[in-house]
Structures are given as structure tokens and as C-alpha cells.
Amino acid sequence: MSGQEFREISPSEFFYRHREIVGFTNPARATYTSIREFVENSLDAAEAIGVPPDIHVTLMRDEGFEFEVYRLRVEDNGSGIPGEYIPYAFGRILYGSKHTLKQMRGIFGLGGKMAILYGQITTNRPVHIVSSTGGRDVYEYRLLIDVEKNSPIIVEERIHRNGNPKWRGTVVEVFLEGDYQRSSSKIIEYFKETAMANPYAELSFIDPYGVLHLFRRSTTKLPPASREVKPHPHGVDVETLRRIINSTDCKTLKELLVKSFHRVGETIADRFLKTYSLDPYRDPASLTPGEIVDLAYALKNFEEFLPPDPSCLSPLGEELLLEGVRKELNPEFAVAIQRKPSAYSGYPFIVEVALAYGGGTPQTGRITLYRFANKIPLLYDESSDVSWKVVNQVIDWRHYKIDPTRDPVAVIVHICSTRIPYRTLGKEFIADRPEIEAEITRAVRIVARRLADYLSHKRRVEKAREYFSVYERYLRKIACFSSMLTGMDEPDIDKLLRRVKRWKGMEEAL
Amino acid sequence: MEGYGRSSMKERRREVLASLEKLGYDVYRTIESGEFPYVSMPSRSTRNILYDPKLRQYVLGGQTVKRTARNIRHLRPLTQLIWVATIAHQLCSQGKTSTLRDVFYMAQAFEVDFVDQYESDDIITDLETVVGLPREDFNIYPEERSSIFGDLTIEYTVPGYEGRRINLLSHPDGFVIGPTLSTAEFVECGAERVIVIEKGAMFTRLVEEKAYEKFKAILIHTAGQPPRASRKLIRRLNRELDLPVYIFVDGDPWGMHIAMVIISGSANAAHITDLTTPDARWAGVYASDITRYKLPSDPLTEIDVKRLYELKNDPRYRSGIWSKEIDVFLQHRRKAEQEAFSRYGLSYIVDVYLKERMEELG
Structure with missing residues (x-):
């Protein structure tokens, strides 16, 4: 079993050996991934306490190395981390607050630590952390990660008195081998798209040339916070089930089902146990590994469980999504819609789709696609993504009288879920789960229809205006020529123009 | 009906001016009464061109067409037609002449541009049809190519040359048959x-x-x-x-x-x-x-x-x-x-x- 092997090397070592799978393939990609991981942790930290995020990122070239090294500093106004947790929160892989089922940007809680680990193995410099929860003290640490033991090494630890007014937030500073030249366009695109999906966040980025890229917030309204939920039986695998059983206090199977799983009540638990001929009073701890496998299989396949409750999700909402799209693209026309919650394999998800047309919408010769998962922009491997498939292969844009090669149209797809079905750990593209594909397709159809309506109205108005202006232009000339021919004053054409305006279809269009 | 006598050219000009002005008044009054101006004329479609054995020439039949400002497709040609009438009126009243090509270019200053000279020539033909007079009567001529030679004495009627006489034997290459010669009176003929x-x-x-x-x-x-x-x-x-x-x-x-x-x-x-x-x-x-x-x-x-x-x-x-x-x-x-x-x-x-x-x- 892979679980057995997994524990033989430390998680730090595992990720050290396989760092390319989480996006540290080369210095350019590592620069981008590091920024992204810290920024996303900061966004989560601010949203966790209901504060509109303020995130300031600085990337500076450090000349003290023979190769290209940058100092990356990310400062936020988030929750801050209690002093005693800081060494583990930053110095131990898989330790974190994110191991529950609640929609957050990070899932594994390892992205930020991977960035720290990457910085350490390329520059051998400790990570520098300053954090406060807004109380009396501000904690400052310099840490290294002991890769083999998967534990932090505290290089320096200081406690400061917090000033007045009390500062709250976290500053993380790492040194890392990087390549800004090759990553700059992705990094700036990342900030722009993050600003689009988080219009309530203020983001600033000072690049290595000293240029400030500022993304102002356009609203202070936050999306409703998400709630933590227990796992849904459809989404439980053998390993998760084993962990639940190991950590539970429940003495019977029925109690385990009702207390540890989402949307399982007594009635359904009874029906489930009866269907699979399981003893409701059996002690979960007595299940053999084989029985656990069977139970996981049964949970996944029992169709009478209620679908997962989407209250654990935190979608942006149509209003905020529209706000973000308008702010970053400044389009002539924009529309956003949110689909009803749905679920795949026991994981609830909500699809939100926006569409922008004209104005500042980039004209790229095809539909420009912006993909987001849990408010994170996805920038790589676009053509492998389910949204790409929907936009480029499923939808027939001609049906909406839209020419993707000529019309400036952008489609923005946001999927939020407690578990985004990424195809890889690098979190860059989403697998084409049929449930998700169907929801995206429906949503894109709706926004495309709205655009088609807008365009046809616009064309009608333009046509009516043009029609009217033809009458205006030529009647004026006819009046002028008739005056030249007769030597009399120009006849008044207003009466005629008013008649034209009253014609069918003209009145409402004008 | 012909009577190109001594004073025939001047009289003719008054007639031409009057019929152009009538077109202007009709349009003017229609607009003032809140109606869309229009112009009616015999159709020049091939189905309406008939041979008249009595006249021994082709003539237009009874079908008429109406160009009205109510129809958006008629607006431009109608405007152009009235414009050409305005230009013809100016030419006649000032005793000036112009070529078909001139008219095509003049249109640009009035923003009634023609696509090409075929279009402007066609509108001029429309005006001929509407008022029933050839374009030469409006002082609009094609580029001149033909010439005349012989014992004929003429007297010019165009401004600046009025009363001057010339015998058409006096230049062996011949005289161009242009607007001045076309409007000249015949004085004496030895041929x-x-x-x-x-x-x-x-x-x-x-x-x-x-x-x-x-x-x-x-x-x-x-x-x-x-x-x-x-x-x-x-x-x-x-x-x-x-x-x-x-x-x-x-x-x-x-x-x-x-x-x-x-x-x-x-x-x-x-x-x-x-x-x-x-x-x-x-x-x-x-x-x-x-x-x-x-x-x-x-x-x-x-x-x-x-x-x-x-x-x-x-x-x-x-x-x-x-x-x-x-x-x-x-x-x-x-x-x-x-x-x-x-x-x-x-x-x-x-x-x-x-x-x-x-x-x-x-």
C-alpha cells in the first residue's frame, strides 16, 4: 500500500524529491508559484476573519549570490498566526489549518511551505516571518526546515510589543533562486486575474525593476464566508475512512455514520446499514482493513444519501464576479451568472460564469478564457481544462451570432468546491468531470444568450439610428437644394423627421 | 415645333429655367405640407421602350416610376436628381456649360457623391426624363469629339460672344461642335x-x-x-x-x-x-x-x-x-x-x- 511507503520518508523529503509536481520545475516557474502560494495564503487569512485583504508583494534581486536570487516579501492584513504555532505552520509540511472540508484556496496546506522549502534548498537561507494576531505581541522568526525529520529548526526567535494601533497580519520573506524575466508576464497576469476574482482585495506588487503594479479594490464587500462541513459519504476514500475511524470516539457504526458524515441522519443511516446488511451496533474500531474497504465502497455507491449541502462553499456571487470583471476588463457589456449548487462524487460545487464583450476585452482571435478555481486564477495548460473544452468545442458560437475569431469576447469560469478535481497537484487545470462540464456548459449557454440578446438589441438600435440619420441627411439636402432652385428659405423638415421617428420599430430603438 | 430662329435660343432657356424651378417648387411645397417629396417620370426600363413607327424612332411608353423620399432606397437618387436640377439651373441662368464629367466631380463638394460617372450620367438622364428636355438644354455636354466644316455663318449666343459671327470655312481642321456652336444661331448658308x-x-x-x-x-x-x-x-x-x-x-x-x-x-x-x-x-x-x-x-x-x-x-x-x-x-x-x-x-x-x-x- 502506498500509505505504508508514504510514512517511510518524511513528507518534506517526498516533496523535495518531487517538487516539480507542485510547480517548482524551474526557476521561472518557481518564482511564479512561490508568489502565488503566499498570496493565496494571505487572501485566505484575511477572508477567514472577514477583512478585505490588503496584500503587498515585493520581489527584489539579491546580489549576494553567484546565480539569480530574489528576495520575495509578502505582507498581509490577515488573521496572523499565534506565536507558538508559527514554527510548525511554516516549518513542517502537511501541518496546517486546512485539512478540513471547507472551501479554501489551498487544500493541502503545503504550497507556502513548498515555497519555503524551495527557497531553502536553492539559497540555504532561512525564511523570515513576522506575524501578529493583533494582540499584545508581534512574533518574529527565522526558520529552516529539517527535511529528513520534517520539523522546523528555529534559527532566531524574537517577540516584540505590538504598536498602537495594533498591527495584525503576517509578513513572510524568503530568498529563492528565480527567473523574473521569464516569469514576469505570468506573474502580472496572475495579479490581474486575482484582482478580477477578488475585487474586494487590494493588491500591490513591486517588481525587481522597482515598478509598482497596483490593483485597487473596487468594493469592500466580501463574499459570504464558508462553513466547515463533515465529509460527504460519496466523497470518502479508504484512507479518509480509516483516519475517521482511528480518530473517532463513536462506539457504534450507526453513531459513526450520523456524527462523522455530512447529510446522514438516523433514518438514512438505518436504511444504509440495512441495505448492506451491516450491524448498526458494531464497534467501528473492530473493522478489519478488508471491511473498511468494503464500507468505503458501500458509502460511495449508496444512492439515497442526500446531496451535499453547498453552505460549505463560498462562491463570489454574480454581483462580485461582475464587479471584478468590469474592474479588470472594462468591457462594453458584461454579464455574470451563478448556477445552482451541484455535486460530483460527494463534493459540492458551484459554477459561476461571466462573459465580457467589447471595450477593454482583449481581442485575441478567439474567445479569451479566464479560469478560476476557488478564486484562484489558473494560468497554465489552458487547453487541457474542462472550460476550454466547453468554450472551444462544445459551444457553437455561431448559434449566438458571435464570431470567436473577430468579436472581442472573454469568458470567465469560476468553479468553487471543497475539492476541485485538478488533474495534477500543480493546480493548473480541471478534469472534465461530466457533472462539472454540464454545469459549465449550461452557464456558458446562458451568458452567450444574454450577449446575443444584447448584440441584437444593439444592432437594432444602431440600424434604427443609421436609418434615421439617412433620412435626416438627405431630407436636409433636398430642402437645401429646393431652396437653391426656388430662391426661397429652406423648408422645415422637422415634421417629416418626426414622422420617420414614429415608424414601426423606430420609436423603441431610438 | 422647332423654330430655332433668331431668338429661339433665349426663349428656350427661359423654358428650361421655368421647368427646373417648377420641380423645385413642387418639392418645396410638399416638404412644407409635411409630406415626403417625390418625383414621377416615365420608366426607362427596356419594357417601356417602344418603337413609334410614326415618329420613326424609339419612345417611352406609358409606365411611370415614382422616386419618393419616403423610401430609404430612393432617398439618395432623389437627392442627387434634385441636386442635378439645381446645378442645371445655375448653369443655365449663368450661361455657363459643363461636361458630364464635371458634374460627376462637382457632386463631391455638395456631399451627394456618385459612385462613378455612370451613376451621375444616369441621374442626368433621369432629369432629362423628368423635365422632358435633353441635357444640352441644361448646358451639360459630353466631352466633345465631333467637328464641322463648311460654308455656314453662325452667330454665338453664349455670354461674352453674343452677336459675334464666324464662317465655318475659316479653319481647315474644322470647328469643334461644342456648347457654343450648338447654341449658335444660323445666319447665312452657302451649302x-x-x-x-x-x-x-x-x-x-x-x-x-x-x-x-x-x-x-x-x-x-x-x-x-x-x-x-x-x-x-x-x-x-x-x-x-x-x-x-x-x-x-x-x-x-x-x-x-x-x-x-x-x-x-x-x-x-x-x-x-x-x-x-x-x-x-x-x-x-x-x-x-x-x-x-x-x-x-x-x-x-x-x-x-x-x-x-x-x-x-x-x-x-x-x-x-x-x-x-x-x-x-x-x-x-x-x-x-x-x-x-x-x-x-x-x-x-x-x-x-x-x-x-x-x-x-x-
């Missing part, structure tokens, strides 16, 4: 006939060979299909001075048709009735002349033959010499140019051929 010639080289030959003396003729060079100003001048010479007209063209279907247009008009100008000279005579080169005078000749091309069959369908070609000569052409399938007579020396054309022909035609 007894008119010979119309298709080609410039033959016109020069006839001047050099003193054909004007030998035949007491006014020579007119049409340069191919004659412009309307020339056709009108030929008509006036025939009507006002009672001169018989002989038309001498190439011996092929195209030459024949030049003669026919001078005699009885073209379908293109079916809306205009005073350009024809029904009494004019076609004087050659006939198809039968090719064998009779053993002229150097060329075989007819396919297009020539096709044209001959087209002419056969035209009611004007169905009788007399016309139908006889078409048949001869189709028999020997050869054609000859006017210049073909040069094989017998430079004077042969005047001293032998034309002399014989005049005698034959009387």
Missing part, C-alpha cells in the same frame, strides 16, 4: 447639303479634296457614334436650313447603326424626341459596294455577325436598303472601311464614289 463622316481621317481627306466645294457640302465628323450635340446640329441643319443629309460610314454593322442613330435615334435616348433626322440618307459604304467597287475587305467576325442578327430584329432594319444590305453582308461575310477606296488613289472617293452615290440618291 446645299450635309455630308456626315464617321472617321477623322476621311473628314480631313474630304476637306483636302475640296468635297465642300465639289458637292457644296457642310462636312460633319462624328468620331464614331455621334454625340447628341452633333445629332441635334444635324437635325437643325436639316430642319431649319432644309439641307439634305448624307451619312458616310464604314461598311460594317457598326457603321450602319451610326447612320441609323442619326436618322431615328437610339433606345438610350428614347425619352428625348428632338435629336433625330428622319430624312437623312445612309450613303455607304454598303455591303454591295464591296463587290461593286472591288474594295479591299476583311471577313466579318463572330461579333459582327451576331450584331447583324440583332439589327435584323430591330423594326427599323426590316425594310428597304437596310434589310437588303444586311442580307448581302450575311451572304459574302465581308466588311470594308471608308478608307478602302484609297486603293484607287486619293481623289477617287470624292470624284467617283461619292459623286455616283449622290446622283443615285438624288
Whole structure:
């Protein structure tokens, strides 16, 4: 079993050996991934306490190395981390607050630590952390990660008195081998798209040339916070089930089902146990590994469980999504819609789709696609993504009288879920789960229809205006020529123009 | 009905101005009463072009078309039509002339641009149809190509030259038949006939060979299909001075048709009735002349033959010499140019051929 092997090397070592799978393939990609991981942790930290995020990122070239090294500093106004947790929160892989089922940007809680680990193995410099929860003290640490033991090494630890007014937030500073030249366009695109999906966040980025890229917030309204939920039986695998059983206090199977799983009540638990001929009073701890496998299989396949409750999700909402799209693209026309919650394999998800047309919408010769998962922009491997498939292969844009090669149209797809079905750990593209594909397709159809309506109205108005202006232009000339021919004053054409305006279809269009 | 007497040109001008102004008043009043202005005119579609055997020319039938400002597709041509009327009025009242090409360019200053000169020419034809007068009466002429030579004294009526007289023998290259000559009054004529010639080289030959003396003729060079100003001048010479007209063209279907247009008009100008000279005579080169005078000749091309069959369908070609000569052409399938007579020396054309022909035609 892979679980057995997994524990033989430390998680730090595992990720050290396989760092390319989480996006540290080369210095350019590592620069981008590091920024992204810290920024996303900061966004989560601010949203966790209901504060509109303020995130300031600085990337500076450090000349003290023979190769290209940058100092990356990310400062936020988030929750801050209690002093005693800081060494583990930053110095131990898989330790974190994110191991529950609640929609957050990070899932594994390892992205930020991977960035720290990457910085350490390329520059051998400790990570520098300053954090406060807004109380009396501000904690400052310099840490290294002991890769083999998967534990932090505290290089320096200081406690400061917090000033007045009390500062709250976290500053993380790492040194890392990087390549800004090759990553700059992705990094700036990342900030722009993050600003689009988080219009309530203020983001600033000072690049290595000293240029400030500022993304102002356009609203202070936050999306409703998400709630933590227990796992849904459809989404439980053998390993998760084993962990639940190991950590539970429940003495019977029925109690385990009702207390540890989402949307399982007594009635359904009874029906489930009866269907699979399981003893409701059996002690979960007595299940053999084989029985656990069977139970996981049964949970996944029992169709009478209620679908997962989407209250654990935190979608942006149509209003905020529209706000973000308008702010970053400044389009002539924009529309956003949110689909009803749905679920795949026991994981609830909500699809939100926006569409922008004209104005500042980039004209790229095809539909420009912006993909987001849990408010994170996805920038790589676009053509492998389910949204790409929907936009480029499923939808027939001609049906909406839209020419993707000529019309400036952008489609923005946001999927939020407690578990985004990424195809890889690098979190860059989403697998084409049929449930998700169907929801995206429906949503894109709706926004495309709205655009088609807008365009046809616009064309009608333009046509009516043009029609009217033809009458205006030529009647004026006819009046002028008739005056030249007769030597009399120009006849008044207003009466005629008013008649034209009253014609069918003209009145409402004008 | 003609009466191009001493004061006829001025009177004519007043008539023209009045009919253009009427068009302006009609439009003006319609707009003032809150209605869409419109113009009605006889249709110039092929179905409405009929041959009138009495007039011996093509005329427009009873169908009319209405251009109204209510219809968006009519707006532009209607505006252009009224604009052309305005320009024509200006030209006539100031005694100035302009060419078809000028009109095409003038439109740009008034932002009533024409796509090309075909469009502006067409609108000018519309105006002719609406007011029933040829464009020359509005002082709009095509580019001039044709010329005249002979013992005729004229008096100009255009501003700046009014009252000045000139004898058309005074310049051996001939006088261009332009607006000033077209509007001139005839004062004195020593000639007894008119010979119309298709080609410039033959016109020069006839001047050099003193054909004007030998035949007491006014020579007119049409340069191919004659412009309307020339056709009108030929008509006036025939009507006002009672001169018989002989038309001498190439011996092929195209030459024949030049003669026919001078005699009885073209379908293109079916809306205009005073350009024809029904009494004019076609004087050659006939198809039968090719064998009779053993002229150097060329075989007819396919297009020539096709044209001959087209002419056969035209009611004007169905009788007399016309139908006889078409048949001869189709028999020997050869054609000859006017210049073909040069094989017998430079004077042969005047001293032998034309002399014989005049005698034959009387």
C-alpha cells in the first residue's frame, strides 16, 4: 500500500524529491508559484476573519549570490498566526489549518511551505516571518526546515510589543533562486486575474525593476464566508475512512455514520446499514482493513444519501464576479451568472460564469478564457481544462451570432468546491468531470444568450439610428437644394423627421 | 415645333429655367405640407421602350416610376436628381456649360457623391426624363469629339460672344461642335447639303479634296457614334436650313447603326424626341459596294455577325436598303472601311464614289 511507503520518508523529503509536481520545475516557474502560494495564503487569512485583504508583494534581486536570487516579501492584513504555532505552520509540511472540508484556496496546506522549502534548498537561507494576531505581541522568526525529520529548526526567535494601533497580519520573506524575466508576464497576469476574482482585495506588487503594479479594490464587500462541513459519504476514500475511524470516539457504526458524515441522519443511516446488511451496533474500531474497504465502497455507491449541502462553499456571487470583471476588463457589456449548487462524487460545487464583450476585452482571435478555481486564477495548460473544452468545442458560437475569431469576447469560469478535481497537484487545470462540464456548459449557454440578446438589441438600435440619420441627411439636402432652385428659405423638415421617428420599430430603438 | 430662329435660343432657356424651378417648387411645397417629396417620370426600363413607327424612332411608353423620399432606397437618387436640377439651373441662368464629367466631380463638394460617372450620367438622364428636355438644354455636354466644316455663318449666343459671327470655312481642321456652336444661331448658308463622316481621317481627306466645294457640302465628323450635340446640329441643319443629309460610314454593322442613330435615334435616348433626322440618307459604304467597287475587305467576325442578327430584329432594319444590305453582308461575310477606296488613289472617293452615290440618291 502506498500509505505504508508514504510514512517511510518524511513528507518534506517526498516533496523535495518531487517538487516539480507542485510547480517548482524551474526557476521561472518557481518564482511564479512561490508568489502565488503566499498570496493565496494571505487572501485566505484575511477572508477567514472577514477583512478585505490588503496584500503587498515585493520581489527584489539579491546580489549576494553567484546565480539569480530574489528576495520575495509578502505582507498581509490577515488573521496572523499565534506565536507558538508559527514554527510548525511554516516549518513542517502537511501541518496546517486546512485539512478540513471547507472551501479554501489551498487544500493541502503545503504550497507556502513548498515555497519555503524551495527557497531553502536553492539559497540555504532561512525564511523570515513576522506575524501578529493583533494582540499584545508581534512574533518574529527565522526558520529552516529539517527535511529528513520534517520539523522546523528555529534559527532566531524574537517577540516584540505590538504598536498602537495594533498591527495584525503576517509578513513572510524568503530568498529563492528565480527567473523574473521569464516569469514576469505570468506573474502580472496572475495579479490581474486575482484582482478580477477578488475585487474586494487590494493588491500591490513591486517588481525587481522597482515598478509598482497596483490593483485597487473596487468594493469592500466580501463574499459570504464558508462553513466547515463533515465529509460527504460519496466523497470518502479508504484512507479518509480509516483516519475517521482511528480518530473517532463513536462506539457504534450507526453513531459513526450520523456524527462523522455530512447529510446522514438516523433514518438514512438505518436504511444504509440495512441495505448492506451491516450491524448498526458494531464497534467501528473492530473493522478489519478488508471491511473498511468494503464500507468505503458501500458509502460511495449508496444512492439515497442526500446531496451535499453547498453552505460549505463560498462562491463570489454574480454581483462580485461582475464587479471584478468590469474592474479588470472594462468591457462594453458584461454579464455574470451563478448556477445552482451541484455535486460530483460527494463534493459540492458551484459554477459561476461571466462573459465580457467589447471595450477593454482583449481581442485575441478567439474567445479569451479566464479560469478560476476557488478564486484562484489558473494560468497554465489552458487547453487541457474542462472550460476550454466547453468554450472551444462544445459551444457553437455561431448559434449566438458571435464570431470567436473577430468579436472581442472573454469568458470567465469560476468553479468553487471543497475539492476541485485538478488533474495534477500543480493546480493548473480541471478534469472534465461530466457533472462539472454540464454545469459549465449550461452557464456558458446562458451568458452567450444574454450577449446575443444584447448584440441584437444593439444592432437594432444602431440600424434604427443609421436609418434615421439617412433620412435626416438627405431630407436636409433636398430642402437645401429646393431652396437653391426656388430662391426661397429652406423648408422645415422637422415634421417629416418626426414622422420617420414614429415608424414601426423606430420609436423603441431610438 | 422647332423654330430655332433668331431668338429661339433665349426663349428656350427661359423654358428650361421655368421647368427646373417648377420641380423645385413642387418639392418645396410638399416638404412644407409635411409630406415626403417625390418625383414621377416615365420608366426607362427596356419594357417601356417602344418603337413609334410614326415618329420613326424609339419612345417611352406609358409606365411611370415614382422616386419618393419616403423610401430609404430612393432617398439618395432623389437627392442627387434634385441636386442635378439645381446645378442645371445655375448653369443655365449663368450661361455657363459643363461636361458630364464635371458634374460627376462637382457632386463631391455638395456631399451627394456618385459612385462613378455612370451613376451621375444616369441621374442626368433621369432629369432629362423628368423635365422632358435633353441635357444640352441644361448646358451639360459630353466631352466633345465631333467637328464641322463648311460654308455656314453662325452667330454665338453664349455670354461674352453674343452677336459675334464666324464662317465655318475659316479653319481647315474644322470647328469643334461644342456648347457654343450648338447654341449658335444660323445666319447665312452657302451649302446645299450635309455630308456626315464617321472617321477623322476621311473628314480631313474630304476637306483636302475640296468635297465642300465639289458637292457644296457642310462636312460633319462624328468620331464614331455621334454625340447628341452633333445629332441635334444635324437635325437643325436639316430642319431649319432644309439641307439634305448624307451619312458616310464604314461598311460594317457598326457603321450602319451610326447612320441609323442619326436618322431615328437610339433606345438610350428614347425619352428625348428632338435629336433625330428622319430624312437623312445612309450613303455607304454598303455591303454591295464591296463587290461593286472591288474594295479591299476583311471577313466579318463572330461579333459582327451576331450584331447583324440583332439589327435584323430591330423594326427599323426590316425594310428597304437596310434589310437588303444586311442580307448581302450575311451572304459574302465581308466588311470594308471608308478608307478602302484609297486603293484607287486619293481623289477617287470624292470624284467617283461619292459623286455616283449622290446622283443615285438624288
